[in-house]
Amino acid sequence: MDRNDIKKWFKSPDKMGDKYSLWAIYFCTGCGIIEIPPVITARWDAERFGVIPVATPRQSNLFLITGYVSVKTLRAIIRTYEQMPEPKYTVGFGSCPINGGMYWDSYNTIKHLDKYIPIDGWIAGCMPRPEAIFVAVTHLWTLIDQGKAKAYVKYREKYGLYRKNQEMALGKLDWPPLYTTGGGND
Amino acid sequence: MVINILEIIISPVLAFIIGIFFMGLFRKITARLHWRYGPPVIQPFLDLIKLFHQQGFSHGPVFDLGIIMALAGSIVLILFIPFGGICPISNSGGLLVIIYIMLFAPLGIALSGGEAANPNISIGISRKLILALGYEVSFLLALLALMTYYNTISLVDIVEAQDNYKWALFSPLALSGIAYFIIMPAMLGIRPFDIAGAPQEISTGPAIEYGGKYLGLFNIWHALSMFVYIALFVDLFLGGGSNPLTFFIKMLVVFILLTFIHGVFPRFRIEQAIKYLWKWPVIISLSGLILITVIR
């Protein structure tokens, strides 16, 4: 811990707390989840970064979407994301959430996850190595430090647009809107 | 008078710091046993900062009050337990009062969880109460042996009677001490008895609906209860301490032994746990009680 770190601690302890205690929800989509068990156990030990897997969305603040997202999984992802307390961070893992990847012309796999929920950062690759998760975590630290990891604020502000996209993909949603304000420009 | 008030303020703060330190050490030692590097020792403190800064979801007034009640129960309990020289109101109560107040914290958690109405919470709470049914028998038998041997219910008197290294663990009370030690993982909810909050089975059980500051309060309660049960063991069987430092070192030794048990054992199923808890600890503590009544 260098001197700059101590200065930051006094300036904004909440930011430092968010940084060094990222609790990731253990949500499995697609093939990328096979990289998570080595990351959290003895081989790569994510706990030294403060990253631990938690079982419920209420306790988590980091959402790793690991792999392709089918239309049915998108429903679960949106529900999980809306249950997480703010501030919350999302990271798309693998090339499938970025632009469809090898499922680019599939009839039932969504391309471009960021049309439906906001994403703070992406990890490219098919599959990314476990080290890539740590690179992503340290990048996320920098983003939090600079105040750029504000995807959840964006979700609040443009909730109307996101909700409209979600309804286009899934049909009528059977849960009430999360925010009543923030309609975008519709 | 002034010193007394100061002690009432200081001892919960001290318990909080030691509890949080123990939680960090707990994670670190477990990680080293797994041949991992592990988180920094201050990691639970960082988590607390984050949790209190995070948004929390309430499920109603009883949800809020239940967790505060659990926390208040633990803090009152701390005031009755002598910590080295510091014992704020231990003169006005004894072991019987402690046994009663110990019920407060699980009750608060149960009330709070009942408001959230998640099926996993009810499973977790019923598991916790069944587990309590398991260890309470041998716990009470061990305390009964202590009260019979020293002929008092006051904790301070028990600690004073063990002065000059006449520790209860190395006296005829050894059997009761061993029984208390082997039910302690069940009291603290660590492996092999972490059935109530098993994250892989019932998604951390009672804590499932807590988020943000509620989870922070829950973690503080967990840290305080960790302090309470270990401090009680040190007071009853290891002769307390003449000053807070020796007391703390004794606590540390007991705590590290418990962490080793946590690090190497898998989890019991609930019926295996009950079978175990009603067999060996009850046999040991009951024979300890019979021994005390015979030699006294």
Added chain:
Amino acid sequence: MISALKNDLESIFKDIQISAPEDDRLIINAQKDAVLTILKFFKDKGYDHLAMISCTDWIEEDEFELIYIVGSYSVYAPAAEDITSDKSGVSKEAAFNGGNILLKTRISRKDPRFITAIPVFENSEPYEREIHELFGVDFKGHPRLTPLFLEREYKIPPFRKDFDTRRYVKDFFDQIPFVENKEK
């Protein structure tokens, strides 16, 4: 053994082609009326496990091919003269576990209808549901042909060869705008 089974089948059923490409595999091409009787025959012989029902779209021949894969947990008892000894010392008999039976049948693509196999193998229910959803084959007598996997309704069932996935993606997923672009 598989050859005994083959002889049995040929004596009972006419109008079927049987081939045995491997020692433990039997491929039967049957008319669609005979499918349930043949399945029943295998079940009586001790083949108690329907592994899966698969479907293939032969678009040039304008036909769907349904494939019933049947296996056994209890070994098929062969005739005594079939027992021969292998070179390795282990008799072929001991190594034989009933093998796999592939029962194939063709149905019309224009009017894709068939009868359900639930009276013979009850576990065919989800497989038939899946084939109904992805190929549009209608199984008569099936209790609930409701959607199993898909969230949306498709004009052409998506596993048919004439379903253009690229066009579907362009028409549907690519029409959903990015939130940033929409704002401008």
